Amino acid sequence: MTSALATPVDRPARTRRPVVGTSTLTRGSGLALGIAMTWFSLLVLIPLAAIVATTAAGGWEQFWRIVTNDQTLAALRLTVGSALGVTALNVFMGTAIAWVLVRDRFWGKRILDVAIDIPFALPTIVAGLVLLALYGKGSPLGLEWANTEMSVRLALAFVTLPFIVRTVQPVLEELEHDVEEAAASLGAGRMTIFRRIILPSLVPAIAAGAALSFARAISEYGSLVLLSGNLPFKTEVVSVRVLSFIEGGNTAAAAALATVMLIVALVVIVAVDVISRRVARRG
């Protein structure tokens, strides 16, 4: 490419140079892209396409009948509603925990810092057991939430706790302290500094964490099966519903519901991205 200047004008090779959408790929990066795309296709794109294809094969009417089934709708409502609620809660709690971990000094901080990851690292069924022991029948806390909608929210909140903490924490650590000092010397109080200087820098991280948290919440299974009791119309979530479809041999219904969840996940992740761009630009 560097020899382009020395190339005679009438060399035929020049006509092969793409004019629109010039690619910057070299042979090495082309190979890397190829490997990455093959791997991504095998793992993600082909299985997802297969689900959509299975759904499509059943036709629109069948899809609509499965999705608008009352029990399915109840499961969808519970799952998406709880996931949204828990994610909103995490936005506040996760940011607050990250703030405390970065800005404050207290005894046991290192331990807390490590312990944050436990809900994430724990096998989900173990998490379910822990929750059952605390909130099940004869709860030592006096909170018998087993087999109620609260149990679903609790389990989701438990497993999604680390996401926003872990995305916000490094960004908060990287924030330059002199920026806040500059704002202070210009007359901004602590609340104004947080709202106009710190928050806009955190928003992309909060959004990334929220997307992860939501994605994890709508797909959660292990931690809530024990505690929620999987009661149709009450505590049955989508993943449980999909499993019972499959166990009943109704693959088409399972695929249809999976497709719906695929769309929900896409919509929410795109929405989170759009919101974070908007907020980060304002300031």
Add this chain to the structure above:
Amino acid sequence: MSIDITGVNKLFGDFVALEDVNVSIPTGQLTALLGPSGGGKSTLLRIIAGLDTADTGTISIEGTDATKLPPQKRNVGFVFQHYAVFKHMTVAKNVAFGLEIRKKSKKEIAHRVDELLKLVHLSQFAHRLPSQLSGGQRQRMALARALAVEPTVLLLDEPFGALDAKVRKELREWLRRLHDEVNVTTVFVTHDQEEALEVADEIVVINDGRVEQIGSPDELYDEPANDFVMGFLGEVTSLNGNLIRPHDVDVTTAPTLAGAVQGEISRMLRIGFEVRVTVLTDDGQEVQVTMTRTHARALGLEEGQHVWLTAATGATTVPTMAAV
């Protein structure tokens, strides 16, 4: 006096950052706090701004006691070495920040921002983000932001420290002109003696947490209070137990003056118009002498030659405290 610093002490753990500092900074002037890194000058500046607090002592700004005031209430403009830009705001928004905090009208803010961006030559960049500016431009933006609130004093902490040599030189000349234009009492921290000598009306030399000397650039250069100030403001060499500037040493090729130190030229290094001569005296000391190429040629100096050294008439000398 615009800023009065009285009896300020500051410890970080058991490190003495400032020790009984008393300085008065005159109104409307450009004052440099000069000293080596870690000497306490930045700490002093931050204490003036309220970003750090003194353990003991008082700060008064324009006659009001500011010792206990938070930074928000001191009405000082502060410019940081690493610009401290608000990354997510445009250049105009950055400059407008202090005015928005003060709840000025939209029209007034727009007018003032416009004016300031003109002052710092960034009008055409008003709608860019700071990341799209060069280091020098960012620092000019930071300066406009600090000036926007019409501060009583403008404090700059190594403002050109993160810039390359050429931009640094341009900006300090520009700062001098800007100061003559806006005339706000300005204090800047630097470890570069050339910068201080070129830009400042008054220089406060700070070392090891103590004020070594306060004076105009000429006073400091011509009448340094001690060997530290002498050594920090320019090159020094030692002749006959005195510190002296290398260009203030006269060289003769014959013993014409009484008290001249005899020695032998051990090394000559020519850099452009300048010749650096190292003379090894008979009592075993090395003396550095600089002179113009023309002068060296007129004397016919060469390595191994015997020469006699004396202090030039009117040369500044300071007794050596410790061996240099």
